[in-house]
Every structure is written in C-alpha cells, then in structure tokens.
C-alpha cells in the first residue's frame with residue numbers, strides 16, 4: 001500500500017497524473033500573472049490587447065479546471081487499481097496463513113482501513129504536490145524580487161511544515177481508534193443480527209438496539225474525535241498562514257517605502273499572498289493527514305504480505321497420532337488437561353465426554369489451529385518415526401457445517417470438477433439422494449445462505465459427502481450427524497465406518513447400537 005506500489009500499479013497513468021498535478025498549480029500562478037498584465041492593459045486603455053489577454057485568461061482558466069478534474073480522475077483510477085490489488089493480496093494472506101481470524105477483522109481491513117488510507121493518504125497526495133509546486137513557483141517569483149522577502153518566506157515555510165507535528169500522534173491514535181471501533185461494530189452486527197429471528201421471537205429488540213447503538217456510538221465518537229483533530233489542524237494552519245501572509249504584506253510595504261523594491265511588487269505580493277496561504281495550508285494539512293495513517297498503512301502492508309508457504313517437504317499421512325501430557329491454557333484462565341491418547345491407522349473412534357471437556361478443542365490441536373501450552377502431539381509413520389504431516393490433508397467437519405453460496409454439487413466437490421465422477425456414490429452413502437429429489441434442479445440446486453433453503457440435516461449430509469469424495473486418510477467429525485434422524489444416522493455411519501480411513505467422531509447421546517459401530521470409545525472427563 002506504499003507509494004512505490006502506487007506508482008507501479010500503472011506507471012504511464014502515474015506519469016500523466018504527475019505531469020498534470022505539476023501543471024495545474026502552475027496554471028493558477030499564470031492566471032494571477034495574467035490578471036496583472038490585464039490590469040496594466042486596462043490602465044493603458046488598449047481595447048484590442050485587452051480582448052486578446054481576456055481570451056488567453058479564459059483559455060487558461062478553462063484549461064486549469066479541465067486538467068485539474070482529469071488529475072483527480074487519474075488519482076482515483078490509480079487508487080482503485082491499487083486497492084483491488086491490495087484486497088487480492090490481503091485475501092491471499094488470510095487464506096494462506098492458516099490462522100484463525102475473526103470475520104469482522106478481515107471485513108474491516110478490506111473496507112474501512114483501505115477507505116481511511118485512500119482519503120487521508122492518496123487523497124492528500126494531490127494536495128501535497130499541488131501545494132509544493134505552487135510554493136516553489138511563488139518562491140522563484142519572490143527570489144527575483146527581494147532576498148529579504150525570500151528569507152522571511154523560508155522561515156515561514158519551515159515553521160508551517162513543523163506545525164502538523166503538534167497533533168500528529170493524537171491524529172494517528174484517532175485513526176487507529178476508528179479502525180478498532182469499526183471492527184467491534186462489525187463484530188457486534190455479525191453476532192447479533194445472525195440471531196434476528198430469535199430476538200424477534202422473544203421480543204428482545206431492546207437488547208439488540210442497545211448493543212448496536214452502543215457499538216455505533218463508540219464508532220461515531222471515534223469519528224468525531226478524528227474529525228476534531230483534523231479540524232484543529234485546519235484551524236492551526238489557517239491562523240498561521242493568515243498571520244504569515246500579513247507579515248509578508250507588511251514587510252513588502254516597508255520595502256516599498258524604503259525604495260528597496262518597486263511599487264508594483266506590493267500588488268504582486270498581494271496577489272500571491274492568497275496562493276502562499278493556500279500552498280502552505282495544503283502542504284501542512286496533507287502531511288498531517290498522510291502521517292496520521294502511517295501506522296495503519298504499516299498494518300495493512302503486513303496483512304497484504306505474501307505468506308511464505310513452507311518448502312519443508314510434508315510427509316505422508318501419519319499411521320499413528322499420539323498425545324503426550326497435552327495441556328491447553330486459554331487466555332481467560334480456562335485450562336484443559338488431556339489424558340495420553342493414541343489413534344491408530346484405520347481405527348474408528350467415538351470421542352465422547354461432558355460438555356466443555358475439550359473434544360472440539362482436541363481436534364483444533366491436532367489440526368494445528370491451536371498450539372498446546374504444554375505437552376505435544378506426535379505424528380508417526382508406520383516405522384514409528386516422528387513425521388511432520390501436511391495437516392491440511394486431514395478431513396475436518398466442524399460442528400457448524402460450512403456451506404458456500406454455490407450448487408450442492410460444488411459444495412461437495414469444493415469446486416474440483418475432477419471429483420464429479422465420485423459424487424453419485426457419496427450422495428448415496430450419506431442418504432442425500434431422497435433429499436435431492438425434492439429439488440427441481442437436483443444436485444445443481446444453488447444454495448442461498450441468506451434464505452437457508454436447505455435443512456440442517458441436509459447441510460450435514462453435504463459436508464459428509466464432501467469428506468467422502470475427498471477420500472482423506474484421516475477424518476475428524478465434530479457432531480456430524482446431530483441434525484439427521486436416528487435411522488438415517490445408523491445407515492450413514494454403517495457405510496461411513498466401512499471406509500479404510502481413520503475416523504474420530506465426536507457425538508452425544510448415541511444409542512448402544514451406534515456405539516457398537518465403532519472400534520472403541522475415548523471418553524474425556526472435565
């Protein structure tokens with residue numbers, strides 16, 4: 001998200017943007033110079049020259065507005081292209097880093113953070129170039145007039161550029177606060193709107209309004225705080241530049257009085273006073289705003305960094321999975337201690353235990369999503385050697401089946417059409433055929449996550465079929481049949497447990513008949 005990437009995204013467009021961004025402020029100075037010439041022509045009462053110079057002034061004025069609008073358009077196009085590329089990199093990063101991220105954090109990165117950077121950094125870039133070019137043009141003009149004026153202006157510029165430092169830190173903090181508050185707001189909306197039906201049913205609207213209003217208020221407060229600092233920066237700059245302009249005006253008057261510069265200088269300096277104020281204002285404000293989002297840019301850059309996929313050769317699937325003195329301490333003080341467990345190749349294990357005894361967490365530890373606080377998980381090959389398996393090759397069915405807004409077929413193959421030939425068998429094995437007959441489009445039915453157009457049991461059957469077609473050697477299933485009726489469950493388990501794969505199945509309330517389908521049971525105690 002840095003300037004180098006901004007240039008690289010489209011060098012030709014950036015070049016054109018830079019030329020126009022330099023040309024536009026020069027045109028404003030040219031317009032002022034033309035006004036001065038026009039004034040002299042009026043004083044000499046020369047109508048033909050007046051008409052010519054007026055036509056030139058009009059052309060320069062139209063050119064300025066046309067070029068400046070084009071410059072703004074080019075800036076926007078360049079920013080949008082950079083945003084698209086950064087968004088792609090951020091999604092790629094979150095996909096490959098194998099870490100658990102709250103959805104709201106990713107949403108915030110991809111929307112609010114990028115918007116803040118666009119407005120404050122790239123939006124200010126044009127103002128910065130515009131201000132610097134305008135300032136340089138005025139300085140050159142003044143050098144030709146008087147060195148006293150030049151030195152005074154250099155001192156003024158140095159002070160003006162140091163001004164944003166006064167509130168640089170609080171502005172950075174305010175920008176960070178907006179980002180965090182937005183993340184919390186999105187989180188709150190996600191958590192509470194998901195259960196909108198239930199809230200309606202239990203007439204709990206008051207709670208919904210209060211939590212969303214609370215989160216929204218924090219976000220609004222953060223925005224107000226940031227705006228306050230930005231406006232404060234504007235006010236400081238405005239007052240300073242007005243003061244500085246006045247000093248220059250008075251100084252020029254003094255120089256004229258002492259015959260050190262010509263009378264006309266007073267008019268020129270008067271005209272340029274406005275531009276000098278404008279240039280200093282724009283430079284200071286742009287620098288302040290750009291610095292304000294510096295730390296946010298660093299965070300976004302980190303999130304967009306390419307994740308190095310380890311080139312360490314991942315070995316085959318383990319024959320044995322063992323845990324040794326495994327312990328996990330959560331940051332909130334909750335502790336889980338596991339007995340030593342061994343899972344052998346091809347075994348069908350039923351994992352049971354009290355609610356909260358750590359069954360789902362054990363899966364997350366095996367999958368490497370959580371790191372143990374003590375003890376370890378050992379993966380061994382058939383010769384008993386410790387190996388480093390590719391944990392992504394372990395099939396995992398979480399408690400809440402994860403379904404995508406695509407067809408049932410694509411949800412089973414996970415968009416790999418090489419697996420199409422295995423679908424029919426898997427659909428049979430998970431008892432999904434009868435359900436598919438109810439849909440006009442059958443297996444090609446598009447799932448609509450908002451309308452929830454399939455039942456909980458059908459969702460579970462789809463993810464079970466997904467595990468079947470992918471033929472993983474090890475499958476971890478977390479309450480994979482809890483929404484499926486008992487007869488179907490027995491039927492599905494009967495077929496599923498005949499496979500060669502190692503299967504660990506978490507379940508509650510299984511009947512004796514269901515227990516008997518497994519080789520053994522591991523029971524965790526809280």
Ligand SMILES: Nc1ncnc2c1ncn2[C@@H]1O[C@H](COP(=O)(O)OP(=O)(O)OP(=O)(O)O)[C@@H](O)[C@H]1O
Pocket residue numbers: 330331332334336353354355356357358359360361362
């Ligand atoms: N991120 C977390 N932070 C703090 N505690 C957690 C976290 N995740 C899980 N726990 C705690 O760890 C314990 C084990 O949770 P886990 O989900 O593994 O239990 P479980 O045996 O699968 O329960 P259930 O049968 O009810 O699904 C619970 O007491 C839970 O509160």
